[in-house]
Amino acid sequence: MGTSLFQTIFSFILLFVPFQAQNFDSFEDIATYLKTSDSRNIAAYFAPIIEMNILNEENEYSKAQAELILRDFLLKNKPSTVKILHQLNSNPNYRFAVFSFQGIDKKFRISISMAKEGDFFTIKVIRIEYDKE
Template identity: 25%
Template sequence: MQSVAQFWPHNKVAMKVNKYISSVVFALISFHAVSVMAQSNDVISQVKETIKAGSAKELSKYLNQTVDVTIDDKVESYSKAQAEFIFRDFFKQHPANEFNIIHQGQSKGGQPFAIGQYKSGTETHRVFMKIKTVGNQQLVHEISFVKE
């Protein structure tokens, strides 16, 4: 088998080609990572607006088919439709005065997450959500509202 250097008379040319190929691969990987981050930021901002509005129906559009929901100390896994009813009741009992995302990022494995603060009357809930890529969509896989 012939080496790359045999096709090009100078090793400098082969090194430039390798460097160029490496740069293109790095750029493609970087573009993909930025694209995934932009999608997760977009989903988080959309979820933020639906929670602010207290709309369980709109929130359900961003939920995975199965979602882990924590309301105070009760942790359950629900279907998307069941979770919509749970959030409808929660928003009815605790109408939003204010909701803000106070931190967002990614786990070491690259899973996006966000932490927020939900205020209703005199109560404040800490909100935590994990985003998961399903197919080509970013969806909420886990969400919790825990009273502070």
């Protein structure tokens, strides 16, 4: 009886861990994925349609197309450091972050906007521009 109750409680907790982790740690996770050029895990956060502006080339793409474009950018600009410069997490339906992305020979600023869809936040907009510093 005790084991069954423990399993039920443990299963209930596991059910909510991914939701909480995504809400509170999503930008930390995205920073880690940027550092490792892991476009696949970043794409897991993508909305079905995502607006991308990469070095002044702007368009809307499907989730699969956006992943390929991001993968291409990361392959061409291997990251040496990625830092979160600014985060906005105070709005219950909107998240925003700005990252400093140092490639091998170029520095970029990446901004990501997320909006709540159902119970989760999805990436709606990614902007990548040269850092002017």
